[in-house]
Amino acid sequence: MTIEPKIFVAGHRGMVGSAVLRHLERRGCRNVVTRSHRELDLTNQAAVRAFFDSEKPDLVYLAAAKVGGIHANNAYPAEFIYTNLMIEVNVMQAAHQNGVQKLLFLGSSCIYPRLAPQPMSEEALLTGTLEATNEPYAIAKIAGIKLCESYNRQYGRDYRSVMPTNLYGPGDNYDLSNSHVLPAMIRKFHLAKLAARRDIDSIVADETIHGAIPCDIKTMIGLDPYAPITRDSAITDTSPVVTLWGTGTPYREFLHVDDMASACVFVMNLDKPTYDANTQPMLSHINVGFGEDLSIRAAAELVAQVVGYSGEIAFDTSKPDGTPRKLMDSSRLARLGWKAGIDLKQGLEQAYSNYLSKESRR
Structure with a gap:
């Protein structure tokens, strides 16, 4: 035996x-x-x-x-x-x-x-x-x-x-204070999509499940950066611009x-x-x-497509890029x-589905 x-x-x-x-x-x-x-x-x-x-x-x-x-x-x-x-x-x-x-x-x-x-x-x-x-x-x-x-x-x-x-x-970390690049993109684009729909209930649920929404992201999605997010919070901008760190030129x-x-x-x-x-x-x-690799900008565009975010994507060039290529x-x-x-688009679709499944179980 x-x-x-x-x-x-x-x-x-x-x-x-x-x-x-x-x-x-x-x-x-x-x-x-x-x-x-x-x-x-x-x-x-x-x-x-x-x-x-x-x-x-x-x-x-x-x-x-x-x-x-x-x-x-x-x-x-x-x-x-x-x-x-x-x-x-x-x-x-x-x-x-x-x-x-x-x-x-x-x-x-x-x-x-x-x-x-x-x-x-x-x-x-x-x-x-x-x-x-x-x-x-x-x-x-x-x-x-x-x-x-x-x-x-x-x-x-x-x-x-x-x-x-x-x-x-699956199992990725979506806390915006310490997440990696792809999960951070998924969450930012998802929150921006919710803000464009004025879906404050889903934004509240997202914060409960995936961690606190930082002040800069609150500002990005048209919320008071210094006030707690509640179902009574007012979304003042339904055309949010998602801003990402760096120039978008590094390849990953x-x-x-x-x-x-x-x-x-x-x-x-x-x-x-x-x-x-x-x-x-x-x-x-x-x-x-x-x-294979692709630029951070191209990755962001692909994530936005998978998430269903159709707004503007900007880059904060005052923030570090990290290694030029890896x-x-x-x-x-x-x-x-x-x-x-598993190719990237297929994998991102699975990742976003997993992200949404956590919200559907709330």
């Missing part, structure tokens, strides 16, 4: 972790262990060690992380580097001490230099200066890659790393989170000779991307036999 391995998905309530969990369940994996942040604080070394001592998982997907967009990374650099370093160190050390031979670590495309040659290959790591707006987060993720490589080199572990491009989809690549989960499980299940033949002891990470070279993963299957 074959004993099914016990799998620990760290960060199962996050966007990526929940997608990995769904993918494993679809594959028929039943012996999966999860813990919420309330049940297990991964920054607490003693608690993490006790969890591994008790549960003894065989495989670990390390998807837990503190994440956010440009604003959040600028505002909370200490929390981004501290939290992510602590999670990585605690989980990997406890996994090693408890004999976990296989672990998959999820990094980020921001590990690459700001002006890395495009598309960015795995070899670009540590060859130049990082983007200043998310340097602390990037350094933490680079440390995670090097932790994996170090346990592999010194102890013969099989700890692997995947570097996703910009992700979106986007990958649906269900594709990312598929790639994670694919890489985790590659046999070791195949994986080792495609990596190096000190260059072991694998890029995961869609393979296209991943995913040829290594393609040679191994995996490629993305």
